[in-house]
Amino acid sequence: MFDLGRGFLATVERRPHAVAISDGGTHKTYAQWYADIQSVARHLGWLGLGKGDRLLMAMHNRWQMATLYWACQFAGIIATPVNWRSTALDIRYYLKNSGAGVIAYDDAAAEAVLACAEAHRIPQIVVGTAMPPSAIAFDSMLGSTGDTLLMATPDDYSMMLYTSGTTGRPKGVPRRHRVERAATAAYVAQNLYRHDETVLGVMPLYHATGVRALQAMAMVDGRFVCIPKFEPEATLDAIERERVTSLNLVPTLYHMLLEAPGFSRHRVASIDKVGFAGAPMSAGLIARVEAAFQPSLFVNQYGCSELYALTVDQHANHKPGSSGRAALNQRLRIIKIGSTSPQMCVSPGAEGEIIADMRGDEAFEGYWACPEADDKAVREGWYFTGDTGYFDDDGDLFVTGRVDDLINSGGENISPLEIENVLSLHPQIEEVAVVGLPDEKWGQAVTAFIKARSALDERELGSYCLDAGLTRFKCPRSYRFIEELPKSPVGKVLRRVLRVQSVTSGVQGAPTQQANVTMG
Known part of the structure; x- marks a missing residue:
């Protein structure tokens, strides 16, 4: 099997003059980009990074970020991208946990990096204007020549993503070249990508969906269109200008695009395939x-950083709510909630925890320096996702949330x-999130938080x-109308924030309105 560097080189040899990446007015062919990538890879070595070392990256989706990523694949360095919104404390944690020997960042993360003492003890690569005196300008790493670097093997680690940390500190998820290549091949097949595909690179490159799109385009000789930061009008401009053929976003970003004043069918006419991941639509x-x-294709992919795509539905519009069936490299089970045995499977239609076979080609092998997390998540060769769901009679998976998100009201799990699916179809509801709030009588009360298009009557x-x-027992017992739902950097609605805000101080400026509905 190829490592990722050899896979990229194969594309350069097939179609050297095809446009590989665009970023605003910058366009680079595979031959041009390969020369840049090799030059940067050499400079990383001159900075002291060797095979198996980590490069921490905190920057927007830009061609320089993608170049650093691919340079790592050729040099055998473990690419370690993190959220560009990180604080100084976050950067300190990532540096300490990963043991990174070099940090690369742009203006988006400059304030946090410069406030982190640990970041000043290692070389800094900078894109942008915030250049401390000792830092290395990214542009100075371009233009060198020399022998081709192909240092990695399929069994070497390629990259390390950090989980979102919803239950504590983010955990590093190291992944090998062969695992990444298998996952990318499956992604290409499941999205029906062609050699001339043009994908919008808007999902952050510290996120599994973002990095998957980047690698997929290199595998099929396609084009990756960088969107440094999602803004609806700039994104629509890029789609129209670059004739983007495929979108793969989280649902929130689709919502924002459709709500943009400048949206029109004409501006997105080049789009042939759409997909979503990261949250239910x-x-x-x-x-x-x-x-x-x-x-022509509407794909839903459900997965996680640890195992990537767990299920795929190529007709997501035909059965809303369904996540489809196990992806090419996966086996799944639904077990009783609270069980620690992968043998405690539930019947079709019954809700339980989703678990996945760790022997799949896309699976990680354990968290970075976090054995206690391994003990909790991996049991008897199965990965316990912490997600809840059920198989319907057709064998399709419906993901219903997180184990921690289940609402127990009057002894019923909801x-x-x-x-949310029911309320989302109301014409005057723009967005909705449902949580369980503490209630003396019911344990938890089903509560709907609504961003409305116009005034609504709770009755x-x-x-x-x-x-x-x-x-009746599933109908909300109260409705709260708010201006915006809290979301993570990749657009996931943060139900836990709604719970905490409501319990501690309520929703500021959002009056609670009780539903006058008789509950059975």
Whole structure:
């Protein structure tokens, strides 16, 4: 099997003059970009990084970031991208945990890096204007010549992503070249990518979906269109200018694109395929995306940093809510919630925890320097995702949330996603998130947080839920109207923030409105 560097070189040899990457007015062919990548790889070695060492990167999606990533693949260095919104404390943690020998950053992360004492003890590579005297300008690493660097093997580590840290400190997920290549090949097949595909590179390169798109385009001789920071109008400009053929976003970004004043079908006419990952897409948003883009392929991929794509549905618009079936390199089970044995499977239709076979080609082998996390997540050769879901009678998986997100009201386990799907179809609801808030009588009360397009009556919403087929105990007991839902950097709605805000201080400026619905 090729390592990732040899895979990229094969593309350069096939189509050296094809455009490989664009970033605003910058366009580079595979031959031009390869020369830059090799030059940067040499300079990383001159800075003291060798095979197996880590390069920490905190910057926007830009061609320089992608160049550093590919330079690591040729040099045998472990690319370690982190959130460019990180604080100085975050940077300190990442440096200490990863043991990175060099840090690269741009203006987006400059303030945090410069405030971190540990970052000043190692070489700094900088893109932008915030240049401390001892730092190395990225541009100075371009233009060198020499022998081709091909230092990695398929069994070497390629990269390390950090999990989002929803249950504590982020954990490093190291992944080998062969694992990355297998995952990328599966991604190409599952998204039906062609050699002339042009993908919008808007998902951050510290996120599995972002890095997967970058590697997939290099595998099929396609083009990666950098979007440094998601802004609806700039993104629409890039789609129109670069004739982007494929989108793969989190649902929140689709919502923001469709709500943009400048959105029109004409501006996105080049889009042929759409996909989403990172969070479920409501039935209402699926209908809007299908109408707006009229795609030939509508893909939903459910996965995680540890095992990448767990399931794929290439007809996400046909069965809203479904995540499809096990992806090319996966085996899945649903086990009883709270069980520690992968043998405790539940029947079709019953909700439980989703677990995945660790023997799959895309699976990691354990967290970086975190054995206690391994002990919790990996049991008897199966990875316990912490996600809940069920298989329907057709064998399709429905992901219903996180184990911690389940609402227990009156002794009944309730999935927030089912209720959100119903409310998302209401024409006056722009976005909705459902959580369980402490309640003396019920244990937890089903509560809907709504961003509305116009004023709504809570009585009407209660009747709407019943008319849509929700059983009475699942209907929200209260509604709270807010201006924006809290979200993670990649657009996931943060239900835990809604819970904490409501319990500690309430939702500022958002009056609680009780639903007048009789509950059974």
